[in-house]
Amino acid sequence: MMSPEFLRNFWLEMTLHRWxxxxxxxxxxxFIIHTMGGWSWLHDATRLTIVALGMLWGVRLxxxxxxxxxxxxxxxxxxxxxxxxxxxxxGKLFGSTVYxxxxxxxxxxVFLFSGLMAGEPMLEAKLILLLSGSVLVQALAxxxxxxxxxxxxxxxxxxxxxxxxxxxxxIITIGPFYDEYFAQFNWYGLAISExxxxxxxxxxxxxxxxxxxxxxxxxxxxxxxxxxAWFSFSLFLIFYVLGFSPVAGGGVLELNLAGAFFxxxxxxxxxxxxxxxxxxxxxxFQVTRGQQGWVAASVHLPCWLxxxxxxxxxxxxxxxxxTPKMGFMETLLRVDQVxxxxxxxxxxxxxxxxxxxxxxxxxxxxxxxxxxxxxxxxLLPMLFGAMGMxxxxxxxxxxxxxxxxxxxxxxxxxxxxxxxxxxxxxxxNYQPLGSNKLGxxxxx
Amino acid sequence: xxxxxxxxxWYLIEVKELIFxxxxxxxxxxxxxxxxxxxxxxxVGPNGAGKTTLMRAIxxxxxxxxxxxxxxxLDVLKYPRQAHQRMGYLADFFGLYNELTLRxxxxxxxxxxxxxxxxxxxxxxxxxxxxxxEERLEQPVKALSRGLSQRLAIAQAIIHQPKVLLLDEPxxxxxxxxxxxxxxxxxxxxxxxxxLLVSSHILAELEAYCSVMVVVEQGRIIxxxxxxxxxxxxxxxxxxxxTPSPTxxxxxxxxxxxxxxxxxxxGCLIEISADPAVQHQLLQQLLSRGFSVHHFAPAQxxxxxxYLQTVSQYQERKK
Numbered sequence: 001m002m003s004p005e006f007l008r009n010f011w012l013e014m015t016l017h018r019w020x021x022x023x024x025x026x027x028x029x030x031f032i033i034h035t036m037g038g039w040s041w042l043h044d045a046t047r048l049t050i051v052a053l054g055m056l057w058g059v060r061l062x063x064x065x066x067x068x069x070x071x072x073x074x075x076x077x078x079x080x081x082x083x084x085x086x087x088x089x090x091g092k093l094f095g096s097t098v099y100x101x102x103x104x105x106x107x108x109x110v111f112l113f114s115g116l117m118a119g120e121p122m123l124e125a126k127l128i129l130l131l132s133g134s135v136l137v138q139a140l141a142x143x144x145x146x147x148x149x150x151x152x153x154x155x156x157x158x159x160x161x162x163x164x165x166x167x168x169x170x171i172i173t174i175g176p177f178y179d180e181y182f183a184q185f186n187w188y189g190l191a192i193s194e195x196x197x198x199x200x201x202x203x204x205x206x207x208x209x210x211x212x213x214x215x216x217x218x219x220x221x222x223x224x225x226x227x228x229a230w231f232s233f234s235l236f237l238i239f240y241v242l243g244f245s246p247v248a249g250g251g252v253l254e255l256n257l258a259g260a261f262f263x264x265x266x267x268x269x270x271x272x273x274x275x276x277x278x279x280x281x282x283x284x285f286q287v288t289r290g291q292q293g294w295v296a297a298s299v300h301l302p303c304w305l306x307x308x309x310x311x312x313x314x315x316x317x318x319x320x321x322x323t324p325k326m327g328f329m330e331t332l333l334r335v336d337q338v339x340x341x342x343x344x345x346x347x348x349x350x351x352x353x354x355x356x357x358x359x360x361x362x363x364x365x366x367x368x369x370x371x372x373x374x375x376x377x378x379l380l381p382m383l384f385g386a387m388g389m390x391x392x393x394x395x396x397x398x399x400x401x402x403x404x405x406x407x408x409x410x411x412x413x414x415x416x417x418x419x420x421x422x423x424x425x426x427x428x429n430y431q432p433l434g435s436n437k438l439g440x441x442x443x444x
Numbered sequence: 445x446x447x448x449x450x451x452x453x454w455y456l457i458e459v460k461e462l463i464f465x466x467x468x469x470x471x472x473x474x475x476x477x478x479x480x481x482x483x484x485x486x487x488v489g490p491n492g493a494g495k496t497t498l499m500r501a502i503x504x505x506x507x508x509x510x511x512x513x514x515x516x517x518l519d520v521l522k523y524p525r526q527a528h529q530r531m532g533y534l535a536d537f538f539g540l541y542n543e544l545t546l547r548x549x550x551x552x553x554x555x556x557x558x559x560x561x562x563x564x565x566x567x568x569x570x571x572x573x574x575x576x577x578e579e580r581l582e583q584p585v586k587a588l589s590r591g592l593s594q595r596l597a598i599a600q601a602i603i604h605q606p607k608v609l610l611l612d613e614p615x616x617x618x619x620x621x622x623x624x625x626x627x628x629x630x631x632x633x634x635x636x637x638x639x640l641l642v643s644s645h646i647l648a649e650l651e652a653y654c655s656v657m658v659v660v661e662q663g664r665i666i667x668x669x670x671x672x673x674x675x676x677x678x679x680x681x682x683x684x685x686x687t688p689s690p691t692x693x694x695x696x697x698x699x700x701x702x703x704x705x706x707x708x709x710x711g712c713l714i715e716i717s718a719d720p721a722v723q724h725q726l727l728q729q730l731l732s733r734g735f736s737v738h739h740f741a742p743a744q745x746x747x748x749x750x751y752l753q754t755v756s757q758y759q760e761r762k763k
Contacts, residue, residue, distance in 0.1 A: 073539030222507065
C-alpha cells in the first residue's frame with residue numbers, strides 16, 4: 001500500500017521544475033564528459049554521480065527527514081496517525097530522498113550502457129553494490145536520527161554529520177573491493193569474488209538496517225517489542241564474521257566460541273552507547289513484572305542487556321568446553337583469565353555509562369562516560385608509560401599479566417565503587433514518589 | 445464498577461491509577477478519570493499541574509510508569525495504533541505542513557488515518573465544511589492566519605471522525621471572535637456525537653461549552669464535577685432572593701431534600717428534577733415559607749467559582 005508519508009514527500013519534492021532540471025543537468029554534463037573522454041569517462045562519471053547522489057546528498061536528506069518533523073512540530077501528529085511503522089519507515093526513507101532516487105534511476109541505464117561500451121566487467125554486481133549501499137547508508141542516517149530523538153527527546157542537526165562520517169567510512173571500506181574482479185574471499189570454505197561478496201553483504205546488511213529502522217520506528221509509535229531482532233542480528237553477525245576465520249566450520253569449537261565471545265563483547269559496547277538508557281524504563285520493567293510477569297515485562301529489556309547475557313553465557317561455555325570434566329560451579333570459578341577480565345571490565349564500563357545516565361539531565365551522559373573511558377583506556381596508560389610505570393596499566397584495563405589476581409581485584413573494586421555510586425544516585429533521583437510505591441502497585 | 449458504564453452512560457475515556465514520572469518529578473500521581481460519551485470535559489489547573497502530560501498519556505504518545513488508559517473500550521497502552529483511529533489530538537504547540545495546500549494537508553491527514561478510496565474525497569470536503577474551510581482548499585497552508593491555522597489543525601484531527609477529541613490549550617493566541625467561533629465549533633462537534641476533553645487554564649473560555657470540570661493540581665485529580673445536572677432527568681437551577689436569606693440553603697437541604705451545589709448571600713445553585721411539576725412545587729413551598737424569590741431559572745454552574753472552591757477545599761484538606 002502507498003505510504004501517506006511517501007506521498008506527502010513526493011508532493012513536496014517533485015515539483016515540475018525539479019522533474020525537468022535533473023535530466024537536463026545530467027544530459028549536459030554527460031554529453032561534455034563523453035565528448036572529452038569517451039565511454040570509459042562517462043561510466044566513471046555515472047558511478048561517481050550515483051555515489052554523490054545516493055551516499056552523500058541522500059544521506060543528508062534521510063538524516064534530516066525526522067528532524068524536520070520535530071522542528072515543524074508535526075511529529076506528534078504523525079505519531080497519532082494510523083500509519084504503520086513499516087509505512088512510516090519506508091515512506092520517510094524513500095520519500096525524503098525521492099528526488100535523489102529519481103536522479104539515480106535516470107543514471108542506471110547510462111551506467112549500464114556506458115559500462116558495456118567501455119567493456120567493464122561484472123556490471124550487475126557493481127550496480128547492486130552502489131544501489132544497496134545507497135539504501136544502506138540512507139537507512140542508517142534515518143535510524144541514527146530516530147535513535148537520537150528517542151534518546152535525547154530532541155535533536156541536534158549538526159549530529160546528522162555523523163551519518164556522513166558513516167558514509168565516508170562505508171565508501172572507504174567498500175571502495176577498494178569495487179574493482180576486485182578476480183580476488184576472492186574464502187568464506188566458510190567457499191571461494192567468492194570479493195566484489196560479489198561485498199555486493200551481497202551490502203544487500204543483507206541493508207535488510208538488517210531496515211529491520212532495525214522498522215523496530216525502532218515501532219517503539220517510537222509506542223509498539224512494544226522484545227529484543228529478539230537484536231538477538232537474531234547478534235547471532236547473524238557472529239555467523240557472518242566467523243566465516244572469515246581460518247577454522248570456520250571446522251572442529252575447533254573453542255576458537256569459534258572465542259570469536260563469538262569477542263564479537264558479542266564488541267556489540268555490548270556498541271549498544272550501550274547507541275541505545276536509549278531511560279532509568280524510568282527500569283521502573284516500568286519492575287511494575288510490569290509485578291503485575292503481568294516476566295514475559296510481559298521483557299518488552300522493557302534493553303538490547304545491551306541481552307548482549308551482556310549472551311557474552312556471559314559464551315564466557316562460561318568457553319571454559320566449560322575447554323575443561324569438560326569439571327563441574328559447573330568449578331568451571332564458573334575458573335573461567336579463563338582473558339574471558340574473566342574482559343567480562344569484569346565490560347561490567348565496569350557499562351556501570352560507568354549507566355552512572356552518568358542516572359542524572360536528571362542526561363543529555364550529555366554518554367559523551368561524559370566516553371571521556372572517562374578514554375581517560376581509563378588511553379590517557380592514563382599514556383601517562384603511566386611516560387612515567388615508566390606501565391605495570392599500573394594492569395589496574396585499569398583487562399591486560400594479560402603474570403599476576404592476574406591484581407587486575408581482577410582492581411577491576412572488582414572499581415566495579416564495586418561505581419556500583420555503589422549508581423545505588424546512591426538511584427536512591428537520590430529515582431525513588432518512587434508520591435503514592436507511586438512499587439510494592440503496592442506490583443502486588444509484590 | 446463495571447467496565448465503561450455507569451448512570452452517565454458509556455465512558456469514552458477511562459483512566460485508572462495512572463502514574464507518570466519524569467526524572468525526579470512525579471507528573472501524574474495515581475490519576476483516575478472517566479468521561480462519559482457526549483460530554484465536553486474541561487481539564488483545568490495551573491500551569492505545570494500535569495494537564496498536558498495526562499492528555500499525552502491518554503493519546504498514547506508517552507508511556508506511563510503504570511496504570512491503564514481506555515478510549516472507547518480499547519486499551520491505549522496495548523493497542524495504541526488502533527486507539528488512534530478512535531481519537532483526534534491537537535497539541536498546544538502544533539505544526540502544519542506549510543508548503544502544502546489545504547486540500548493536500550487534509551488529503552495527507554485522511555490517508556494517514558487509513559481513509560482511502562471513494563470516502564477520501566468526501567472526508568476532505570466534510571472536514572473542510574465542518575471547519576468552514578471549503579472556500580480555501582486550494583490555498584497554501586502558509587497563507588493562513590493563526591485562527592484559520594487552528595481550524596485546519598482541528599480539521600486534520602477530526603478528519604477520520606474520531607469518537608474522542610483531545611485539545612490542549614486550543615484557544616491560546618486566538619482573538620475573542622475566533623474563541624467564540626471555536627466554542628461554537630466544539631458544541632457542534634459534541635452535537636454530532638463527539639466527546640471532547642479540552643485542557644486550559646483560562647476558565648472563562650471553557651465555561652461556554654464544557655459540561656464537566658476535571659481539576660488537576662500537582663499531578664492529582666482533586667475533583668471531577670458536572671457543570672450541568674449529573675443526570676439527564678435533572679437540571680441545575682439558580683434561585684435568588686430579593687432580600688438576604690441565610691436560612692434558604694438549610695431549608696432546601698434539610699426540609700425539602702434538595703441537592704445543593706453552591707450558595708451565596710442572596711441565593712444558591714441547586715440540582716433538581718427536570719419535571720416542571722416538581723420545580724413548580726418547590727417554588728410554591730419556598731414562597732409559602734416567606735422567601736422573597738425573584739429568580740428561579742435553569743443555570744450552569746459558575747466554573748470559576750467551582751474551581752476556586754475546589755482548590756481551596758483541597759488546600760484546606762492538605763493542611
